[in-house]
Amino acid sequence: MDTARSVVKDVTAHWKKPGKGNFVSYKEVLNLGLGGMGQNFVTFMTGYLGLSAGNTLLGSTLGLRPMHLQYMAMVQTVMGIFFCILRGKIVDNTRTRYGRFRPYIALMGFPIVLLTAIFIFLPFETMTYTSKLIATFAFAISVSMVLPLFTDTYGELQTVITPNSEERTKVLAINAIIFSAAPTITGFITPLLTQLTGGYTDIRTYRYIVVPIAVLGVGMNLFTAFGCKERVVTSQSYVQKVGVLEGVKEIYRNKHWWLRTVAGWIGFLEGACGVIFGWVYIYGTQDMGTYAVLNTVLGTASGIAMVITPFLMKRLSNRTLLLVHNGLNVVFVTLMAFTFRIPILFFIFLYLNSLVNALSIVYGQAMHSEVKDYQQYISGKRMDFMFGVAGLIGTPVTMLTGLVIPYVYECMGLTTNYDILYDPYVRNTMFYILCVLSIVGAVINLIPFAFYSLSREKHRNIIKVLRYRALFDDYEEDCLTSEEIVLAIDGIREGYRIVNAPDPDMKALKAAVQEAKALPHANSEEKAARKQAIQSARKAISDGKKLIEQKGAVVILMDELSKFTNPEMIYRVHRAQDMLAIGLTHLSGMSDSVLEQAKALPAGTKQEKDTRKFEISRAKAMLRMARRIRRHYPEGIQEPDPATLKAALDMPCNTKQERKARAAAVKAAERELQIFHKCVKPWQDAAKLVRDERVSRTIYPEIEKMYDQARDEVEQMDAAPAVAGKGI
Numbered sequence: 145m146d147t148a149r150s151v152v153k154d155v156t157a158h159w160k161k162p163g164k165g166n167f168v169s170y171k172e173v174l175n176l177g178l179g180g181m182g183q184n185f186v187t188f189m190t191g192y193l194g195l196s197a198g199n200t201l202l203g204s205t206l207g208l209r210p211m212h213l214q215y216m217a218m219v220q221t222v223m224g225i226f227f228c229i230l231r232g233k234i235v236d237n238t239r240t241r242y243g244r245f246r247p248y249i250a251l252m253g254f255p256i257v258l259l260t261a262i263f264i265f266l267p268f269e270t271m272t273y274t275s276k277l278i279a280t281f282a283f284a285i286s287v288s289m290v291l292p293l294f295t296d297t298y299g300e301l302q303t304v305i306t307p308n309s310e311e312r313t314k315v316l317a318i319n320a321i322i323f324s325a326a327p328t329i330t331g332f333i334t335p336l337l338t339q340l341t342g343g344y345t346d347i348r349t350y351r352y353i354v355v356p357i358a359v360l361g362v363g364m365n366l367f368t369a370f371g372c373k374e375r376v377v378t379s380q381s382y383v384q385k386v387g388v389l390e391g392v393k394e395i396y397r398n399k400h401w402w403l404r405t406v407a408g409w410i411g412f413l414e415g416a417c418g419v420i421f422g423w424v425y426i427y428g429t430q431d432m433g434t435y436a437v438l439n440t441v442l443g444t445a446s447g448i449a450m451v452i453t454p455f456l457m458k459r460l461s462n463r464t465l466l467l468v469h470n471g472l473n474v475v476f477v478t479l480m481a482f483t484f485r486i487p488i489l490f491f492i493f494l495y496l497n498s499l500v501n502a503l504s505i506v507y508g509q510a511m512h513s514e515v516k517d518y519q520q521y522i523s524g525k526r527m528d529f530m531f532g533v534a535g536l537i538g539t540p541v542t543m544l545t546g547l548v549i550p551y552v553y554e555c556m557g558l559t560t561n562y563d564i565l566y567d568p569y570v571r572n573t574m575f576y577i578l579c580v581l582s583i584v585g586a587v588i589n590l591i592p593f594a595f596y597s598l599s600r601e602k603h604r605n606i607i608k609v610l611r612y613r614a615l616f617d618d619y620e621e622d623c624l625t626s627e628e629i630v631l632a633i634d635g636i637r638e639g640y641r642i643v644n645a646p647d648p649d650m651k652a653l654k655a656a657v658q659e660a661k662a663l664p665h666a667n668s669e670e671k672a673a674r675k676q677a678i679q680s681a682r683k684a685i686s687d688g689k690k691l692i693e694q695k696g697a698v699v700i701l702m703d704e705l706s707k708f709t710n711p712e713m714i715y716r717v718h719r720a721q722d723m724l725a726i727g728l729t730h731l732s733g734m735s736d737s738v739l740e741q742a743k744a745l746p747a748g749t750k751q752e753k754d755t756r757k758f759e760i761s762r763a764k765a766m767l768r769m770a771r772r773i774r775r776h777y778p779e780g781i782q783e784p785d786p787a788t789l790k791a792a793l794d795m796p797c798n799t800k801q802e803r804k805a806r807a808a809a810v811k812a813a814e815r816e817l818q819i820f821h822k823c824v825k826p827w828q829d830a831a832k833l834v835r836d837e838r839v840s841r842t843i844y845p846e847i848e849k850m851y852d853q854a855r856d857e858v859e860q861m862d863a864a865p866a867v868a869g870k871g872i
Contacts, residue, residue, distance in 0.1 A: 177322025179368020185361025328443025
């Protein structure tokens with residue numbers, strides 16, 4: 145009862161204004177969840193239309209062969225490479241007052257539902273097999289162009305709704321509880337309604353049940369589009385400039401991205417048993433009433449998982465929770481393999497398996513957020529959709545592995561005749577094989593995460609570094625806020641406290657537990673004293689372990705604060721100063737002698753090898769820069785005036801003509817800036833390095849002097865009603 149009261153009190157107190165240290169109000173969390181329900185209603189529809197071997201509509205209803213579906217999926221994958229690159233470039237360079245993701249969340253659902261409705265209402269009854277193939281392929285390609293702009297932007301919005309890792313976990317968990325109601329609703333209503341439309345193998349089910357649910361979803365999605373904010377830890381003057389090749393090359397330096405990506409490649413079999421539950425009732429018992437009830441019960445598994453995930457993540461690291469999840473997945477799928485002939489017993493293990501799988505909804509998104517923050521830390525650039533472009537490197541792998549399940553289906557005789565699934569022998573044999581494949585997939589999926597090392601404490605220090613870097617840009621642009629100052633300096637001071645804290649003597653702390661256990665406990669007072677002593681000793685061990693972890697992670701922050709005292713970095717700063725001394729107008733005069741001089745440097749010691757490698761890389765970059773300047777600025781380079789873009793953005797846009805003129809002016813100004821940035825990137829990087837060294841030495845002490853006043857202002861803002869969070 146007390147817990148319930150505290151929850152109600154917390155929600156009402158922070159309905160519109162987030163709590164201290166947080167960024168997201170409960171109202172915004174609700175808007176995020178309602179939009180997530182809408183997303184689920186739309187993807188519920190598109191899921192029935194995917195080019196998958198287990199697709200009931202395309203396979204059983206339209207009669208398309210599994211291998212034909214897979215061949216089309218492979219072509220779709222190849223074409224998706226170009227779509228993905230285009231989407232990555234567009235979204236990661238989007239700049240609107242509503243953010244990068246929300247405009248796409250608001251608009252992209254409408255064409256998806258329209259295209260789907262057109263496809264489903266085609267006269268398939270009178271069409272030839274070839275015509276069905278062509279129509280299906282045309283629809284699949286059309287939707288694949290725009291669907292990620294609708295679904296992926298919602299996922300990316302969740303990663304930037306708050307920079308606070310602990311708050312993000314809480315938000316993701318509450319959000320998942322809300323939006324997970326969508327599959328529960330559709331899982332109960334749809335099987336019941338299919339009894340009126342002829343079942344899942346009848347086209348009317350998709351026309352008169354699935355499409356209307358998707359239309360409702362598009363409307364609900366607007367809660368997220370207009371009721372949430374994007375919050376990214378960058379300077380307020382930050383302007384996103386990410387080239388496709390540049391962004392992809394940076395992501396390929398991200399070891400944590402590689403581990404998660406490889407896990408996806410080699411764990412492709414893990415979901416092989418996903419069709420069994422539906423097929424048991426569609427082709428086995430054919431009891432849609434029981435199926436509806438069990439579907440509804442199955443939906444509660446994700447709700448329970450959402451409640452317990454934050455507690456599990458607090459006690460376990462993301463990596464440990466993932467390993468536990470996959471281990472339990474192996475156990476439950478194994479039990480499913482031996483019980484699918486007994487539907488109720490099979491359902492119990494399916495429920496448990498669904499529960500542990502649902503844990504990844506929260507921790508998987510949290511891990512994705514942390515990997516993106518790590519990317520910003522190592523590259524200095526914020527990239528979101530470019531991760532999808534980088535993932536295209538695995539296209540050949542996914543195309544080949546995608547053939548496995550359809551091949552298994554056709555080897556079992558499942559081609560255009562899905563009626564063979566009514567045969568218990570065929571159905572049960574296929575189910576057993578699919579369970580074995582899922583077990584193998586779950587086991588090998590564990591391997592990469594044995595090397596995953598991005599802990600919660602490391603992520604906290606990465607956020608501190610990003611805040612520290614953002615201070616200087618905002619200081620020089622005169623847009624530094626009190627909240628930024630307090631968050632950054634509090635984090636830095638905490639880092640120094642951790643560094644200066646004495647190392648815990650774990651041997652002595654463990655001995656203290658044994659001493660506490662040895663205390664007399666003859667009467668109640670002694671028992672209470674002994675119990676208190678044991679608890680205190682164990683807490684000291686827990687605190688010691690936490691301090692050791694913090695000391696290991698705080699190195700990230702300390703390296704950032706002291707990086708300009710590093711001899712290698714000092715050398716790079718000097719070389720950057722040499723480049724700036726050449727002057728912008730003389731950069732096009734670089735000759736091949738620069739590279740020849742770099743290659744002629746000695747390489748006897750490790751330090752000499754590192755210096756030679758750096759100089760060769762620097763020389764190549766300077767030569768590329770010179771060639772680009774000569775190509776784009778044959779009459780001499782001149783830096784564009786940033787005021788031109790600002791003036792274009794400030795142009796009126798009330799009428800159609802004004803909007804057209806403004807769009808053309810903005811496009812021309814941005815293109816001029818992009819060409820300039822692309823040409824002189826090494827020169828700009830050198831200028832930024834020199835600037836960072838200067839401001840860390842001279843400006844940070846000035847910002848520290850502003851701390852006390854900033855703290856007072858933040859406390860005053862916390863005490864007064866305010867708009868929730870700061871969005872960028």
